[in-house]
Amino acid sequence: MKSISRLIIAFGLLGALSWLSFSATATLSAQQPSPNVDDEVLRISKSLYCPVCTGVPLDVCETQACVQWRALIREKLLAGESEAQIRQYFIAQYGERVLGAPPPEGFNLSAYILPVLVLLIGAVILFWTARGWLKRPQTANVPSTAPQVPSEYAERIARELKARE
Structure with missing residues (x-):
């Protein structure tokens, strides 16, 4: 009889310890996501x-x-x-x-x-805007507005320049 009661107590303690360890593990895992x-x-x-x-x-x-x-x-x-x-x-x-x-x-x-x-x-x-900046203006043939030098003056200038040389 003594051995049976000791066996029951031992199994009871073993069950209680396993339950405590399981609940502690479950609590730790719940606390640490x-x-x-x-x-x-x-x-x-x-x-x-x-x-x-x-x-x-x-x-x-x-x-x-x-x-x-x-x-x-x-x-x-x-x-x-x-x-x-x-x-x-x-x-x-x-x-x-x-x-x-x-x-x-x-x-x-x-x-x-x-x-x-x-x-x-x-x-x-x-x-x-850049296209307008890069576009070059077209030069048109516009008659000169400067007065024409008469041919007799042009010949005289040419002669005097030759004489200087």
Whole structure:
């Protein structure tokens, strides 16, 4: 009887120890997200901007708000939400100012089209201006407006020049 009760106690202790080690392992793995989740958090953080600092991406900002946002992104990823759902959550909460670039729709589309259009118009103007600069003016046969020297004076000048030589 003693050996059976010792055996039951030994199995009970073994079961309790294995349960504790399993729960500790599960807790540690839950506390340390996989590197894949960290990479996703970093990738999503690069596309969002700090609500406090102007023009600072979420992935490099060290304010308390950004640390909380990155933790919230990690929680949402672990809960199974997609990147699009997380971005929509932040847009719904804080507006489109949290995005690195405005979405190319509606009036925001002008932010994508206008610079290209201005560059093209500038290139055309530069082309036409340079073409005008490089074009050589045509010389026309225009009669001279200078008075003609009478032939007797021309002969006299020629004779005097010969005499000087």
